[in-house]
Amino acid sequence: MMGPKAIIHLDRLRDNIRAIRQRVGKTPLMGVVKANAYGHGAVAVTRALQDVGISFFAVFTIEEARELRAANIQDPILVFSHSQPENFQEAVESNIHLNLCAPDDLPKIQSFCASYGASPVFHLKLDTGMTRLGLSFEEAVDVLRQSKTIPGLRIDGCYSHYSTADEGDLHYAHEQHRRFEEFLARADSMGIRFAYTHFSNSGAVLNLPESYYNLVRVGMLMYGAFPSDEVPTDIPIQPVMEFRGPIVSVRRVSAGTPVSYGGVYVTKQETTIGVxxxxxxxxxxxPWYEQGHVMYKGQPYRIAGRVCMDQFMVDFGDTRPLPGEEVLLFGEGADGRLTVDEIAKKTGMTTYMLLTAIGGRTRREFADGN
Ligand SMILES: Cc1ncc(COP(=O)(O)O)c(C=O)c1O
Incomplete structure (x- = not known):
């Protein structure tokens, strides 16, 4: 079958986990496998992470958690989205941990606990400054106070999320951390300790060791890319996804030939154009077409003209590739290396956008280094 291919190097994923562990020490990692494991394939990635001892996962939706359960993955899974009462029973039965992130969650949880006789495991989410999901300090204190009157209620976790942990200026991140600490101290004064306290993301793994607590959430770094171009890159990670595309047509064109929509790319001399x-x-x-290239047999070749819905063109100069051969679109493989970090920087996109976008007709193949 012709079309794009994403080779997922599971051996590199496991090596990346080893590198991250070198950084965070013995603190357990929570593997963030939402959005189809950032485009890498949630089930295969989760299984590979289990092989290296990760036993707690996070997704965004209950459907993503179900996909892992259907694949017989039994470890606890935290669902980051706002929890919904219709999923409470399933959460109890399937060991799916839910997000307690709004004050009006509590009455719904209370009535479920009263009628069902058991509680899902909740992680209380404190908004320390992201202004997305999460309870304010006062709301969270109030939830803790009321929680003491709800028999069986399980708030086993407490967490928050950084908005600037991957930036050069960590001023605001330190303020978020201070607010989180203040809340933990208040909870402590109420006699409440959480089994799971977590705050880190990839940026915090690199920049904020004080936020490792007893569980470190990690996504982007384990996929072998950096969360931004402002973080320290002194951690030996490798790109897990090798994204490749087939050359389906090759022809010589003369100088002055416009290529693709709008004719914005015009050949300067006689050259080889590959589709x-x-x-x-x-x-x-x-957007990568403006400055972008692909790798073929170790050499970069410019993208020629606008990327179309299903195909794009490459200017191969005097090189004569053969139809049926492939180019490296990003990642690392026999054709060389071109990182999503570089593409993100040059296009104003992010590594998150680039990796999670990979889908459509892309075929995933899993490689294990053997
Ligand atoms: C709540 C939460 N925690 C952790 C992560 C993982 O972040 P990263 O991929 O930067 O490690 C995300 C990802 O966006 C998230 O939304």
């Missing part, structure tokens, strides 16, 4: 069967409908980043 790659991968387009923005497969997640290939359209």
């Amino acid at each position: 790659i069967q991968t387009g923005f409908a497969d997640g290939f980043p359209r």
